[in-house]
Amino acid sequence: MKNLLLQYKPFLLFLGKFLLSYLILTILYQSYLNKFDASKSEVDTFTQSVAQQTVTVLSWFDSQSYTMPNLKEPSIKIFYHSKYVSRIIEGCNALSVIILFIAFVVAFTGKFKQTVLFILLGSVFIHVLNIGRIALLSIALYHFPQYEHLLHGVIFPLIIYGIVFLLWVVWVNKYSLYATASITK
Template sequence: MKKYLNQYKPFLSFLLKFFLSYIVLTLLYQFYLNSFDSASLEIDSITEIVSAQTQKTIELFNYNSHLEPHPKQNSNMLFVEGKKVARVVEGCNAISVIILFISFVIAFKGNWKKTVLFILVGSLLIYVLNVIRIALIAIALYHYPEQEHLLHGVVFPLFIYGVVFLLWVIWVNKFSVYATQNKG
């Protein structure tokens, strides 16, 4: 048994770091979310900011847009050219995706300076691309409402998770300890 533990130590270490950081970050995020009163339909601050930035981004694409609080849910209704196209809910703010990204980077260690810098730059990139993603979904739904499942359920999640995967590949191959050990 000890032989196998030693043989798979790097993999087990990766899993331990990944799950520990993921659990800690998720618990911190849940603690943050619990500070808002969902019974009174209060929306968390990050989702409010993402909603407002999405609305402004839609306007950058020369569409009229506005937000209204949802009367029965803790979300914002997003309108394009006066037509309700989407709800911006807590799951739209990309924090859970950023937590997943950060957990992987922490688990696939690098030196601390590179790790912190990559986490900050990567998280900011994911956040900005997510706002653009929501704006493009809203515009696309304005024009093609019958394609909601394809746009919201397939194309745009593929985009955001594709970006995260690409960042992971860059991290592992360029900045992690693994990359520096395997430079020939």
């Protein structure tokens, strides 16, 4: 049994760091969300900010873009060309994707400064990418509402998760301690 633990030590360390950091960040995020009453259709401030930033991007293409609180559910309605095209819910703010990104980077440890910098820059990049994703999705839904499932359920998640995956590949191959260990061999 001891030999098995020694043999799989790197994997077990990775798994432990990933699960621990993911659990801690998820608990922190959930405690933040618990401050808002979904039964009263309250939307957390970060999701509200994402909706406002999305409308700012949409206003570059149409000055009649705006948001409106949804009184029936905890979401923000997005209007493009004065037409209701989409809604922003808590799951649209990409914080759960950022938590997953951070947990993976922490699990594949690197030098402290590089790790913190990569997490900060990567998180900002994912956030900006998400704003662009929602804006493009809103424009696409305005023009092609019949493709909502394909656009929202397949294409746009594939883009954001694909880019997060590429960030992980860059992290593991260039900055993690694993990358330095394989370079010195």
